[in-house]
Amino acid sequence: MPFDAGKLSSRERQLVEKLVDASRDLEEIYWRQSDPEDIPLTKMLLRSNEEKDQQLGRFLWINGGRYDLLEENRPFIGSDPTPPGRALYPKGMTRADVEAYLHAHPAERAGIYGDRTVVRRENGRLVSVPYRVAFGQWLGPAAQKLKEAAALSDDPAFAQFLRLRAKALTTDDYFESDVAWVKLENPKFDLIFAPYETYLDDLLGVKTSYGSAVLVRNEEESAKLAVFQKYVPEIQDALPLAPEDRPSKHGRAAPMEVMDAPYRSGDLRHGYQAVADNLPNDPRIHQQVGSKRIFFKNYMDARVQYVILPVAKRLLREDQAAKASAEGYLITTLLHEISHGLGPAFSRRDGKQMGIREAIGSTFSGLEEAKADITGMLGLYWLIEHGALPREKKEEYEASYVAGIFRTVRFGIGEAHGRAEMMEFNYLAEHAAIAREPASGRYVIDFDKMSGTVASLAKELLEIEATGDRARAEAWFQKYDKMPADLATALKETADIPVDIDPRQPFPEGLK
Numbered sequence: 001m002p003f004d005a006g007k008l009s010s011r012e013r014q015l016v017e018k019l020v021d022a023s024r025d026l027e028e029i030y031w032r033q034s035d036p037e038d039i040p041l042t043k044m045l046l047r048s049n050e051e052k053d054q055q056l057g058r059f060l061w062i063n064g065g066r067y068d069l070l071e072e073n074r075p076f077i078g079s080d081p082t083p084p085g086r087a088l089y090p091k092g093m094t095r096a097d098v099e100a101y102l103h104a105h106p107a108e109r110a111g112i113y114g115d116r117t118v119v120r121r122e123n124g125r126l127v128s129v130p131y132r133v134a135f136g137q138w139l140g141p142a143a144q145k146l147k148e149a150a151a152l153s154d155d156p157a158f159a160q161f162l163r164l165r166a167k168a169l170t171t172d173d174y175f176e177s178d179v180a181w182v183k184l185e186n187p188k189f190d191l192i193f194a195p196y197e198t199y200l201d202d203l204l205g206v207k208t209s210y211g212s213a214v215l216v217r218n219e220e221e222s223a224k225l226a227v228f229q230k231y232v233p234e235i236q237d238a239l240p241l242a243p244e245d246r247p248s249k250h251g252r253a254a255p256m257e258v259m260d261a262p263y264r265s266g267d268l269r270h271g272y273q274a275v276a277d278n279l280p281n282d283p284r285i286h287q288q289v290g291s292k293r294i295f296f297k298n299y300m301d302a303r304v305q306y307v308i309l310p311v312a313k314r315l316l317r318e319d320q321a322a323k324a325s326a327e328g329y330l331i332t333t334l335l336h337e338i339s340h341g342l343g344p345a346f347s348r349r350d351g352k353q354m355g356i357r358e359a360i361g362s363t364f365s366g367l368e369e370a371k372a373d374i375t376g377m378l379g380l381y382w383l384i385e386h387g388a389l390p391r392e393k394k395e396e397y398e399a400s401y402v403a404g405i406f407r408t409v410r411f412g413i414g415e416a417h418g419r420a421e422m423m424e425f426n427y428l429a430e431h432a433a434i435a436r437e438p439a440s441g442r443y444v445i446d447f448d449k450m451s452g453t454v455a456s457l458a459k460e461l462l463e464i465e466a467t468g469d470r471a472r473a474e475a476w477f478q479k480y481d482k483m484p485a486d487l488a489t490a491l492k493e494t495a496d497i498p499v500d501i502d503p504r505q506p507f508p509e510g511l512k
Contacts, residue, residue: 035065072414347468
């Protein structure tokens with residue numbers, strides 16, 4: 001991940017270095033949320049002079065612990081299975097345990113289900129500890145560094161965001177700083193710096209983990225996004241949902257940035273390497289001001305070059321593999337991220353409104369990733385029908401989308417994106433939009449069937465989120481998230497192609 005600091009002034013370089021330094025504090029927290037027992041081992045192995053020690057230490061670093069995030073969280077050190085709640089809940093706790101406890105102590109639900117609390121067991125009771133307390137040792141220094149970075153910024157709005165985010169770290173209230181972040185206009189520098197995603201929590205699906213990304217604007221690529229920003233409200237209005245389940249996006253901010261990320265930490269650094277993000281996740285922010293889509297150009301370029309196109313050439317019929325492109329993958333990824341902010345903002349259950357994450361539970365992450373994929377493709381067809389994207393590129397976009405599926409299912413269903421796209425593949429195959437040629441062993445896309453199949457799947461996923469039907473979501477994935485034998489056989493042909501990239505960052509990494 002090269003970074004040309006020569007294009008920055010001395011003051012700007014100091015700003016970037018201060019943001020990187022603050023990001024290292026979030027790295028410390030992430031490990032204590034994910035797998036704190038492996039911190040001493042990882043540090044010891046990485047400092048060893050033995051090559052095998054260094055290789056194992058590097059693999060621990062890639063995964064942020066002993067569980068292989070791209071192999072269904074299987075342990076590669078020892079045999080103990082991954083705790084579904086990692087270190088965010090007492091060891092051995094199950095969802096049934098939590099619900100039984102809350103049945104006896106209903107007043108404690110808000111704390112136990114809080115997205116920024118660690119649940120601990122003390123004297124036979126469950127205690128919810130706010131993140132600001134549990135991780136205060138690192139949040140305090142991180143907040144101070146953000147204040148120092150604000151003093152180095154020549155952008156008053158970005159400086160104010162940094163000061164607000166510093167305050168949020170010590171209060172666990174990110175609302176004001178999230179609003180300020182979404183409202184930033186074409187910043188030269190930007191920063192993701194919060195506990196946003198719930199990928200570590202397979203118990204309740206609500207606890208967020210800390211992650212950061214230091215960002216520098218890619219002006220040329222950012223300028224190309226205007227057409228997509230223009231049509232976000234119209235795509236929302238066209239979704240196959242009742243009007244009350246698709247709140248209007250007219251007048252809501254939908255900023256999009258193409259950025260290079262010279263440094264990432266925490267949940268943006270380990271396991272799956274995101275090439276884009278749609279944040280914040282707070283539905284209140286989506287309703288009041290919108291959300292921001294960020295595309296990590298350097299990560300996207302690496303994924304396409306080292307993974308996407310090589311996999312497509314192995315698995316798709318030759319003429320269709322040739323259609324997959326970096327541009328097509330960028331477009332489908334862009335629409336995926338837009339679609340995280342589309343659809344219902346809340347679930348309706350028994351006439352009451354509740355958060356979709358809480359309603360769906362541990363299946364939420366996979367469901368939401370699938371919804372974003374499929375709703376993004378639905379949006380793509382809308383843009384083509386309305387002349388905003390060229391009709392002659394439709395097959396290029398679809399081939400690029402399918403190539404992305406082949407890349408992602410290699411993660412297995414233990415990872416949210418892998419589970420989502422495994423389900424998508426099986427649904428497309430069930431409806432003959434994708435089929436394997438017996439003679440060649442290659443897969444073929446039926447381009448005539450793609451749009452109709454996508455539309456029917458989008459309706460199902462959007463309705464599950466709108467109704468908050470946990471049982472329906474779990475039954476849907478149970479039916480569709482298993483890898484079929486023919487695909488498992490085909491994927492063996494890609495064994496020499498990387499499953500994902502391991503970024504080498506231009507700033508020192510590690511644990512203190």
